[in-house]
Amino acid sequence: MLRYVIRRLLYAVLVLWLVSTLVFVFLHLSPTSVERTIGGPRASTETLEQIRRNLGLDKPVLVQYFSWLGHLLKGDLGQSYLNGTSVASIIANRLPTTLWLVAGAGVIWFIGGVASGVYSATHPRSGADRIITGTVLIGLSLPSFVMALVLLYVFSTKLGELGVHYFEAGPPLQEHFFQRMILPWIGLAFLMVATYTRLTRGSMLDVLGEDYIRTARSKGISERRVIYRHGLRSALTPVVTQFGIDIGALIGSTIVIERVFGLQGVGQLVYQSINLGDTPVIIGVTLMVTLFVVVANLIVDIGYSFLDPRVRLA
Amino acid sequence: MSSLSELEPEIVPTDVAERRVRGRSPLQLAWARFRDDKVALTFLVILVLIVVFAVLAPLWASWTDHPYSATFPKTGLDVNGQPVGPSKDFWLGADQLGRDVLVRAAYGARISLLVGIAAAAVASIVGVLVGTLAGYVGGWTDGFLARVMDITLALPYLLIAITLAVTFQVQSVAGSLTMTIAVIAFFSFAATGRIIRGQVMSIKQKEFIEAARSLGAGRGRIMIVDVLPNLVAQITVLASLLIPTSIVFESTLSFLGVGVRPPMPSWGAMLGEGSEVFQTAWWLLVVPAVLLLLTTLSFNLLGDAIRDAMDPRADRQSGGK
Amino acid sequence: MTRTGGNDVLVSAEGVFKHFPIRQGIVFKKEIARVHAVDGVDLTVRRGETLGIVGESGCGKSTLARCLAALHPVTRGRITFEGTDVTRMSSAGLKAFRRDVQMIFQDPYGSLNPRRRVGSIIGDPFAIHGLADGAERKSRVQELMELVGLNPEHYNRFPAEFSGGQRQRIGIARALALKPKLIICDEPVSALDVSIQAQVINLLKDLQNELGLTYVFIAHDLSVVRYVSDRVAVMYLGRVVENAAEAELYGGPRHPYAAALLSAASIADPDEAERAERIVLTGDVPSPIDPPSGCRFHPRCPKAQDRCVTDDPELVVREGDPADHLTACHFPVERGEHLAREHAGIAQVSTEPDLPEATP
Numbered sequence: 001m002l003r004y005v006i007r008r009l010l011y012a013v014l015v016l017w018l019v020s021t022l023v024f025v026f027l028h029l030s031p032t033s034v035e036r037t038i039g040g041p042r043a044s045t046e047t048l049e050q051i052r053r054n055l056g057l058d059k060p061v062l063v064q065y066f067s068w069l070g071h072l073l074k075g076d077l078g079q080s081y082l083n084g085t086s087v088a089s090i091i092a093n094r095l096p097t098t099l100w101l102v103a104g105a106g107v108i109w110f111i112g113g114v115a116s117g118v119y120s121a122t123h124p125r126s127g128a129d130r131i132i133t134g135t136v137l138i139g140l141s142l143p144s145f146v147m148a149l150v151l152l153y154v155f156s157t158k159l160g161e162l163g164v165h166y167f168e169a170g171p172p173l174q175e176h177f178f179q180r181m182i183l184p185w186i187g188l189a190f191l192m193v194a195t196y197t198r199l200t201r202g203s204m205l206d207v208l209g210e211d212y213i214r215t216a217r218s219k220g221i222s223e224r225r226v227i228y229r230h231g232l233r234s235a236l237t238p239v240v241t242q243f244g245i246d247i248g249a250l251i252g253s254t255i256v257i258e259r260v261f262g263l264q265g266v267g268q269l270v271y272q273s274i275n276l277g278d279t280p281v282i283i284g285v286t287l288m289v290t291l292f293v294v295v296a297n298l299i300v301d302i303g304y305s306f307l308d309p310r311v312r313l314a
Numbered sequence: 315m316s317s318l319s320e321l322e323p324e325i326v327p328t329d330v331a332e333r334r335v336r337g338r339s340p341l342q343l344a345w346a347r348f349r350d351d352k353v354a355l356t357f358l359v360i361l362v363l364i365v366v367f368a369v370l371a372p373l374w375a376s377w378t379d380h381p382y383s384a385t386f387p388k389t390g391l392d393v394n395g396q397p398v399g400p401s402k403d404f405w406l407g408a409d410q411l412g413r414d415v416l417v418r419a420a421y422g423a424r425i426s427l428l429v430g431i432a433a434a435a436v437a438s439i440v441g442v443l444v445g446t447l448a449g450y451v452g453g454w455t456d457g458f459l460a461r462v463m464d465i466t467l468a469l470p471y472l473l474i475a476i477t478l479a480v481t482f483q484v485q486s487v488a489g490s491l492t493m494t495i496a497v498i499a500f501f502s503f504a505a506t507g508r509i510i511r512g513q514v515m516s517i518k519q520k521e522f523i524e525a526a527r528s529l530g531a532g533r534g535r536i537m538i539v540d541v542l543p544n545l546v547a548q549i550t551v552l553a554s555l556l557i558p559t560s561i562v563f564e565s566t567l568s569f570l571g572v573g574v575r576p577p578m579p580s581w582g583a584m585l586g587e588g589s590e591v592f593q594t595a596w597w598l599l600v601v602p603a604v605l606l607l608l609t610t611l612s613f614n615l616l617g618d619a620i621r622d623a624m625d626p627r628a629d630r631q632s633g634g635k
Numbered sequence: 636m637t638r639t640g641g642n643d644v645l646v647s648a649e650g651v652f653k654h655f656p657i658r659q660g661i662v663f664k665k666e667i668a669r670v671h672a673v674d675g676v677d678l679t680v681r682r683g684e685t686l687g688i689v690g691e692s693g694c695g696k697s698t699l700a701r702c703l704a705a706l707h708p709v710t711r712g713r714i715t716f717e718g719t720d721v722t723r724m725s726s727a728g729l730k731a732f733r734r735d736v737q738m739i740f741q742d743p744y745g746s747l748n749p750r751r752r753v754g755s756i757i758g759d760p761f762a763i764h765g766l767a768d769g770a771e772r773k774s775r776v777q778e779l780m781e782l783v784g785l786n787p788e789h790y791n792r793f794p795a796e797f798s799g800g801q802r803q804r805i806g807i808a809r810a811l812a813l814k815p816k817l818i819i820c821d822e823p824v825s826a827l828d829v830s831i832q833a834q835v836i837n838l839l840k841d842l843q844n845e846l847g848l849t850y851v852f853i854a855h856d857l858s859v860v861r862y863v864s865d866r867v868a869v870m871y872l873g874r875v876v877e878n879a880a881e882a883e884l885y886g887g888p889r890h891p892y893a894a895a896l897l898s899a900a901s902i903a904d905p906d907e908a909e910r911a912e913r914i915v916l917t918g919d920v921p922s923p924i925d926p927p928s929g930c931r932f933h934p935r936c937p938k939a940q941d942r943c944v945t946d947d948p949e950l951v952v953r954e955g956d957p958a959d960h961l962t963a964c965h966f967p968v969e970r971g972e973h974l975a976r977e978h979a980g981i982a983q984v985s986t987e988p989d990l991p992e993a994t995p
Binding site: 146150156251255259271297 | 472478558599606613
């Protein structure tokens, strides 16, 4: 067991290193020049040179790389090129918005997906099953930004009186928290509800076809009990597994929702940083997001291997 | 020889059912099942219409005399500078710069279909290649390729895609198209590759592979002649489902302004550029959104229908990405 | 079966070992154990004869077959075919070897590619070795189909359109395509219905007579092996424990394991069956990962003594046997000796009909 965990950990570190190096290399090939952003369009060549020197950009790429890697190993993500603030504090400032966004959406999609999935699996071929299956297909086909735009259009014009605000970037998160978050949550959750309905329905149908369910039925246990006590429990294992992975992965995909609804989370942060050429922030966010994915995978894998020892040998 | 033919009661072809299936390849059977799927056929027709709409884009432009990148501030915008709605001149209205939405949507359809199909094709080819190699050759090759696929799947793809797109800022339309296709293919091949790898590993255990080896067939021949034909159904389904995913990916990139370069219209870019004036000009939201939804929905439904047709026993449930 | 083979050795295995490593590790996997699938086998097959190999599942007979067909590289030992060492062959030599040695597989469903037409499956050997194509290949494939009793008009069908027995005929046709010298049959009939088994076995025998083939015939069904084989080798835990002419072995097995195996075989004559004693072995087959010391059979052998635990018996001619009857046992079974233990739950042949009891 310990060997397995060590192997997975080494692998996680390898992924983090590879991703950060990859991004580092990409950004150094980029023609976007941060000194131009800082100095403004009218800055003289000397000023630009000076800015480069100050940021250490005049040194060879390898020197920059190892200096950055050295800081990283000490837990230091570096400073923003633009205002010298530490990358860690910038991210810490933006992260709560994104985490709340993902967490709220997660609750919605998990409950929604499992409920509709179970319902449609236990009522196969019913009208509701057909409607659910059809909606799922639409959910899977619609890009999340389109869903978000539609929500925004419908609710901010027709229902504007409800007092929902979106484009205000300024106020702290606590203010009008639910009014501001509810549409982003739905927008982010919509696609995932579809995916989870499909997943739960399939898993549930598989489980209900198993012999032990038939045995339970033949013993005269009530259908309700068969489905919820015996069926749902094993049907949910793959769903929960997938949930763990998706929650991690979604941290990096909120960018679209954040842009549409004007939320100042890490998605917006990285989008803005990319356009400004603020390399340390981009790498910092990418690393953090990858960390979420890798950790989520790690937890799921290790948890799974506790439940199913065969996985360890694979 | 005569002694042999005497002990042959089981070879005589008498049975009627046998005659009915004679000579029908799995593909023919699949097509027969597909034809019975009414919903799938309906959406196939819709898809054909969208393709026709896209192919005839220059025709719409010359009929209306509205080239896709030309602005018409006089006819397309009203006195307050707001875009005009659907009318005799602008069938589907004009956008915030006074361009014809119908013509732009048709050109956008070209981009969506082109990027969707090209990216799905590249991703499928690479995925099948990598997956087959990893699954069949095994050993260090597999160790390496499987890790590459795992890592690709663990990447925060949207972030890196945007970084890539900004890094290699390509100004030409053709260049940005290639770039977009490459980025989408890069982040899509691994999912296909992983499934194919698993399939190949299970096919590799089959006795007919051993039989081919005992006949003296080399690795390359076995992979092409014996392994791949068994994956045709899988590959078709995976590829057909990759098309809508790629279209969604492209529209998202274009919406964020890092996909296909303006002035070439793309549905995602139309939605992004028009989002400021949706409140007054609903058609800027509705036209590209409906087209996008119809296209991806058709491909998804067709993919499902192909899967059902190719393997009637396969369950329809396996979760997407 | 008439035999004219003589002493011309076609294949021989000398001290063949095949171990499968079990690996574990973080980055560099180290070997923690090995499965001793084939663990020191010597045997020879003469031209034109049929060597049967019997044994329980997991005794290594299928692995041995794959080593003989050069599908598995051997861990140690030599396998010679017509005098050349197969285990050290160049790739060109191996390709020529593949023309001469063919295999027929156990599973008529798994051994034919379901996505290819029968004509292309049987034509595969010609395609691989570049021997015939186009119309010539088709006519040769159809000749082969006729030879094995298939309708040549079914050339364009898929394997799924055939029954198990017909599929096995397809496999046989494919094996015959290159006019091989040796065919290794790995349980060719065990997956078939009993009624079809006889047809396929008769086909194999007829083909042998017509084409002068040599067979290595692997099975766990002793009566099938008896029917086709000239010589029979009995395997236990990766070793050959007894190797003798068919009549010799079935008439008077010397190794206790062979005796037990034969006593468990079904006997067609009910009177004889009632008289026959059944030797019921106690315990399970030991793990091939860690085979027992000395004689591998000692933990289950009714005759085992101290010597059997320490000394590994050689496969040699035992006292009173002809020169080609080899037994690996320190205390071979004598004629008329009773091995069955009194207490063992020997299957009693009852003449009373089975009456249904209260259904569980």
